[in-house]
Amino acid sequence: MSFWSRILSGTFLLVVFSPGWAQAQAAQFSTESPALLNETTHVVVSLPLVNTGGSAAANVRVTSGTLQGAATTTTRLPLDLGDIAAKEATEIGLTFPNVGLVPGSKHLLTVQGTYISGTGTRGFTVNRFVSIPPTGSIDGFTFTSYGNKNDPLALRARDQTGNVIDFYAQKDDSGGVVALTSIQVKNGAQATFFELDARQRPTRIIAPNGSIVHLTWATDTHILIEGVAPDGTLHVKTAVDVPAMSSATRKRPAVAAIATGCNPASSSNATSKITVTQCGPPGSDARVLMNLDPPLGSSFDLPAPPSGSPGVYAACIPVPDPNSGEQAVNTCKSVLGKTSTVIHAVCNLKGYFTIICDAIASAVALLGNPIAGIEIAVQCPSIVRDATLACLALGAAEKLGDVSGVIDAFCRAFMPAAERAVDSFILQPRASVNTLPPITAFATSQIAPPVGDFRIDIPKCIDHIDVRPIESSIKVGETVTLEAFPFDSNNNPVSVPASSLTWSTRDSAVTVNDRGLVTGVAPGTATVTVVEKASEKEGKAKVEVGDSFTGSWAGTVTINDPPDRVRTFNVTAAILKTATTIRVTVVWVGDGDPAETRTEAGSVNGRKITLNYDAGEGAVHFEGTLSADGLHISGTGADPIDPLDGDKWSGVVNTNGRNLTGHASGKESSATWTLTRQ
Amino acid sequence: MRVRWNTTLLLIAFCFIVAPMRSFADSISFTIIDPSQAVTAGQTVQFAGTITNGTSIDLTASDFFLNFSDYDPAALSFAQLLGLDNFPIPSGTTTSLALLFSATLAPGTPRGSYSAIVTLQDVNDHLSVPVTINLRVAAVPEPETVTYMILGLISIFAVVAQRSMNIA
Numbered sequence: 001m002s003f004w005s006r007i008l009s010g011t012f013l014l015v016v017f018s019p020g021w022a023q024a025q026a027a028q029f030s031t032e033s034p035a036l037l038n039e040t041t042h043v044v045v046s047l048p049l050v051n052t053g054g055s056a057a058a059n060v061r062v063t064s065g066t067l068q069g070a071a072t073t074t075t076r077l078p079l080d081l082g083d084i085a086a087k088e089a090t091e092i093g094l095t096f097p098n099v100g101l102v103p104g105s106k107h108l109l110t111v112q113g114t115y116i117s118g119t120g121t122r123g124f125t126v127n128r129f130v131s132i133p134p135t136g137s138i139d140g141f142t143f144t145s146y147g148n149k150n151d152p153l154a155l156r157a158r159d160q161t162g163n164v165i166d167f168y169a170q171k172d173d174s175g176g177v178v179a180l181t182s183i184q185v186k187n188g189a190q191a192t193f194f195e196l197d198a199r200q201r202p203t204r205i206i207a208p209n210g211s212i213v214h215l216t217w218a219t220d221t222h223i224l225i226e227g228v229a230p231d232g233t234l235h236v237k238t239a240v241d242v243p244a245m246s247s248a249t250r251k252r253p254a255v256a257a258i259a260t261g262c263n264p265a266s267s268s269n270a271t272s273k274i275t276v277t278q279c280g281p282p283g284s285d286a287r288v289l290m291n292l293d294p295p296l297g298s299s300f301d302l303p304a305p306p307s308g309s310p311g312v313y314a315a316c317i318p319v320p321d322p323n324s325g326e327q328a329v330n331t332c333k334s335v336l337g338k339t340s341t342v343i344h345a346v347c348n349l350k351g352y353f354t355i356i357c358d359a360i361a362s363a364v365a366l367l368g369n370p371i372a373g374i375e376i377a378v379q380c381p382s383i384v385r386d387a388t389l390a391c392l393a394l395g396a397a398e399k400l401g402d403v404s405g406v407i408d409a410f411c412r413a414f415m416p417a418a419e420r421a422v423d424s425f426i427l428q429p430r431a432s433v434n435t436l437p438p439i440t441a442f443a444t445s446q447i448a449p450p451v452g453d454f455r456i457d458i459p460k461c462i463d464h465i466d467v468r469p470i471e472s473s474i475k476v477g478e479t480v481t482l483e484a485f486p487f488d489s490n491n492n493p494v495s496v497p498a499s500s501l502t503w504s505t506r507d508s509a510v511t512v513n514d515r516g517l518v519t520g521v522a523p524g525t526a527t528v529t530v531v532e533k534a535s536e537k538e539g540k541a542k543v544e545v546g547d548s549f550t551g552s553w554a555g556t557v558t559i560n561d562p563p564d565r566v567r568t569f570n571v572t573a574a575i576l577k578t579a580t581t582i583r584v585t586v587v588w589v590g591d592g593d594p595a596e597t598r599t600e601a602g603s604v605n606g607r608k609i610t611l612n613y614d615a616g617e618g619a620v621h622f623e624g625t626l627s628a629d630g631l632h633i634s635g636t637g638a639d640p641i642d643p644l645d646g647d648k649w650s651g652v653v654n655t656n657g658r659n660l661t662g663h664a665s666g667k668e669s670s671a672t673w674t675l676t677r678q
Numbered sequence: 679m680r681v682r683w684n685t686t687l688l689l690i691a692f693c694f695i696v697a698p699m700r701s702f703a704d705s706i707s708f709t710i711i712d713p714s715q716a717v718t719a720g721q722t723v724q725f726a727g728t729i730t731n732g733t734s735i736d737l738t739a740s741d742f743f744l745n746f747s748d749y750d751p752a753a754l755s756f757a758q759l760l761g762l763d764n765f766p767i768p769s770g771t772t773t774s775l776a777l778l779f780s781a782t783l784a785p786g787t788p789r790g791s792y793s794a795i796v797t798l799q800d801v802n803d804h805l806s807v808p809v810t811i812n813l814r815v816a817a818v819p820e821p822e823t824v825t826y827m828i829l830g831l832i833s834i835f836a837v838v839a840q841r842s843m844n845i846a
Contacts, residue, residue: 028747028808030799052797052805053747063751106740108758114751123751123794127758129740129801 027057027117029124032089034109042073043098043132045109049081050089057115058083060090067096067130068107078113091216101132462486462494462532465539473544474520475551475677482516482541484530502531509545520545551575553660553675557588560670567591573660573675580604582611705732706742707806708798711775714812720785724759725811730772733804740764741801744779749794753787754813756780756794781813789815 032048045067051057062079065072072094081090092111101107106129114121466485474480484501486494503512507526512518518528523545531538552574559567569590576583585599602611609624660675710727717723731737740761746754759777767773783792792813798806 026748026795028745028795028797030745030797030803030805031743032803033801106761106764108761110758112751112755117748121751122747123749123754125746125756127743127745128799129743129761 025054027051027055027084027086027115027122028053029057029113029126031111031126031128034128034130043067043096043101045094045096045130046091047094047109047111047128048089048091049084049111049126051084051086054086055117056083056085057117060084060113060115062092062094062111062113064113065094065096065109065111067094067109068101070097070099072096081113084115098132103132106131462496462535462537463488465530465532465537467528467530467539467541469541471542471544472518473546474518475546476520476522479517479519480543482512482518482528482530482543484516484532484539486532486535486537486539496532500533502533504529504531510543518543551677553677555660555673555675556590557671557673571673571675575660582609584611705804706730706798706800707732708778708809710778710796710809710811713809714814716814716816717781717783719783719787719815722780722782723813724780725778726775727778728773728775729760729767729778729798731767731769731800733800733802734769735802736766736768737800738764738766739773739776742767743799743801745797745799746779747795747797750792753784753792754794755782755784757782781811783813783815787815791815 028051030050030052032050034045034047045065049060049062051060060081060083062081063077065074065077074093074095079092081092084090094111109128109130110125112123112125114123116122464487466487468483468485469480472480472482482503484496486496488494498515501514501516503514503516505512505518505526505528507524509522509524509526510518510520510528512528516528516530518526520543526543526545528541528543529538530540552572554570554572557569557571559569561567567590569588571589572587574585576585580603582602582604583599584602585597587595587597589595600611602609611623660677661673663670663672707730708727710725712725715723715725729739729742738761742760744756744758744760746756749756757780759779765773765776779796781794792815794811795808796811797808
């Protein structure tokens with residue numbers, strides 16, 4: 001063996017068997033700075049797990065986690081993270097109870113797991129002392145709500161300037177995938193710009209205020225959210241962990257229908273109970289299967305329907321009232337103010353439940369008995385093809401007004417499958433009977449196999465209405481669309497139909513239509529009020545209408561200088577008016593000449609305006625008037641250089657909400673212009 | 679020949695010292711006093727050592743995290759002790775001997791040697807050079823064996839004592 005062969009072979013062996021080299025090559029784990037969200041009862045940790053080793057780790061799994069000794073409450077363990085290449089990181093989300101955790105103090109976070117390496121299954125343990133943030137805060141943002149897929153408001157972030165970013169989630173039944181469906185920014189409009197991935201999941205949202213939100217889908221139910229404020233100084237990084245939909249819930253053959261309404265007596269959204277009943281032989285009383293007291297937005301399983309039954313269940317919301325009892329079979333009666341604690345569910349001749357009455361009665365009763373003394377008695381119709389029409393007729397007969405929409409929903413939901421016109425529908429709030437707040441009906445059903453979801457959604461009454469933008473500034477002739485956002489006393493959004501909102505103003509500066517479109521008609525300040533009819537709650541917004549002659553305009557001016565010369569200039573004009581003065585600044589660029597700026601000051605006396613404008617070849621004296629829709633001035637002038645040559649100027653300038661137009665002509669030339677407001 | 683060996687030694691030094699350290703920021707480091715310990719199944723042992731803060735930032739013990747990798751998860755589990763009692767570790771200093779972590783060997787772990795790679799990390803994500811620890815599991819005497827052993831010792835003591843008395 002030659003000298004160099006010995007050296008090289010020795011070097012190879014030393015490198016391969018060097019302990020340090022082996023350490024560096026093996027997969028090793030550490031962490032990066034995590035994001036923590038301290039909620040009322042739990043802490044959500046979003047922790048980057050890094051493979052700092054020199055080789056990849058396959059099938060990485062998180063098997064346990066503790067924070068200050070308390071085990072994670074994340075139910076999805078083990079978390080399968082897949083493969084993590086060398087020097088790569090992946091983010092994991094874990095939830096811990098925050099009992100005993102002191103905001104501002106450090107607590108030890110430990111995450112354990114396994115991975116596959118060349119020597120088989122290996123373990124890792126990473127530790128990190130983490131500082132517990134104040135409740136509901138992270139990186140300058142505060143979070144006031146954190147839900148799951150059944151809670152439409154999945155996450156609310158509020159930055160230091162009061163801007164609110166609401167993330168709304170909604171399940172997608174087609175694949176059990178949870179999708180963030182919308183984002184709202186307080187004092188801004190609904191964000192509509194989404195970038196979607198191949199699975200149509202939003203990955204990037206730009207909010208109206210310029211905030212950019214990036215969404216990374218770690219799994220179908222775990223979303224990493226990173227948001228940046230418009231000025232880049234505020235930054236939010238957190239995760240939304242949405243539990244997977246129960247397969248049992250999805251596959252149970254059932255149809256559920258819930259009638260909901262505003263519940264002013266409730267201090268919580270989770271006080272209503274649901275009783276699930278099952279149909280017996282035709283004409284028999286319904287049998288109570290379950291009495292449930294689910295939290296708002298929860299899902300729960302239904303038992304399979306008895307063999308031979310249509311596979312339909314009914315669910316109603318009883319309202320506790322010890323003074324009343326079960327109502328008559330086949331005819332549902334509920335006297336407002338004497339609400340029943342027993343479900344009004346019976347089996348009709350076709351073995352279906354008739355729950356229409358219950359739904360209406362329960363919904364009305366939940367409204368807090370605003371119209372006590374009026375009896376609602378509805379004979380549930382046979383479930384036939386024209387059931388919808390029958391229900392509508394009943395609704396009309398009972399003076400239920402728009403509650404007919406609810407009846408419509410329930411009738412269609414419980415029509416025989418073969419006769420069912422629709423498989424799935426969601427009724428948006430549309431009911432309004434006298435002082436009744438909106439009623440929301442929600443029902444789904446599918447034919448073959450029948451699938452149903454329970455959903456209970458009893459929003460509290462409207463506590464206040466925000467109008468956005470709360471302040472706006474427009475010019476005469478311009479418009480701005482205001483939006484109303486009702487909230488309950490917990491600051492949760494309450495959905496209401498646009499038809500239940502009334503927009504008005506007492507000020508003459510603007511007009512507003514029934515959709516909140518405000519048009520400036522005269523300079524001044526106006527207050528626009530929106531009233532929700534049922535709750536009579538109102539919100540206000542201030543709109544300032546500026547005059548249309550203060551501002552800046554830009555465009556081109558063409559000067560015809562016969563016989564053969566046409567000159568074009570780019571012109572910017574700025575007009576600033578005060579109570580007694582008016583200042584006009586005009587910048588001319590073009591025709592090969594250097595930029596020329598002229599500023600002239602005039603006087604304002606009431607609605608009269610006078611202004612001398614030196615056009616370079618002679619001062620033009622303008623006089624005019626200010627009107628609500630703009631400036632109208634005209635004037636004349638003579639050439640000061642040679643006043644005897646007869647070259648006199650005359651011109652006119654008009655402004656409106658959009659354009660500044662004008663014309664000037666002299667003995668030898670003329671000019672016209674249309675400048676656009678900047 | 680001497681020249682050749684010098685060259686070889688330089689290469690060895692390079693491979694042992696320089697090569698493993700290339701991948702790690704060397705601003706923090708730690709030592710473990712007894713990185714190889716004999717334990718019995720079900721036993722928890724503690725590891726002590728020193729921490730060197732070679733960064734330019736004053737830190738505390740809770741700014742350091744110990745991470746463990748490449749071990750048999752069925753046999754070993756670890757718990758960080760460093761930082762539970764917080765104390766300052768100023769820039770450019772090395773601590774006195776401190777408890778770093780504990781390792782627990784699962785009950786029923788068969789005889790053998792169980793290793794793990796330990797890495798120190800600070801709050802600014804500096805990483806130390808990894809250190810390998812070993813836990814050697816010796817055979818645990820069965821109860822009957824212990825009984826026989828104790829009886830044997832008593833017998834020996836008895837014989838020795840009797841002989842001593844006879845001599846006296």
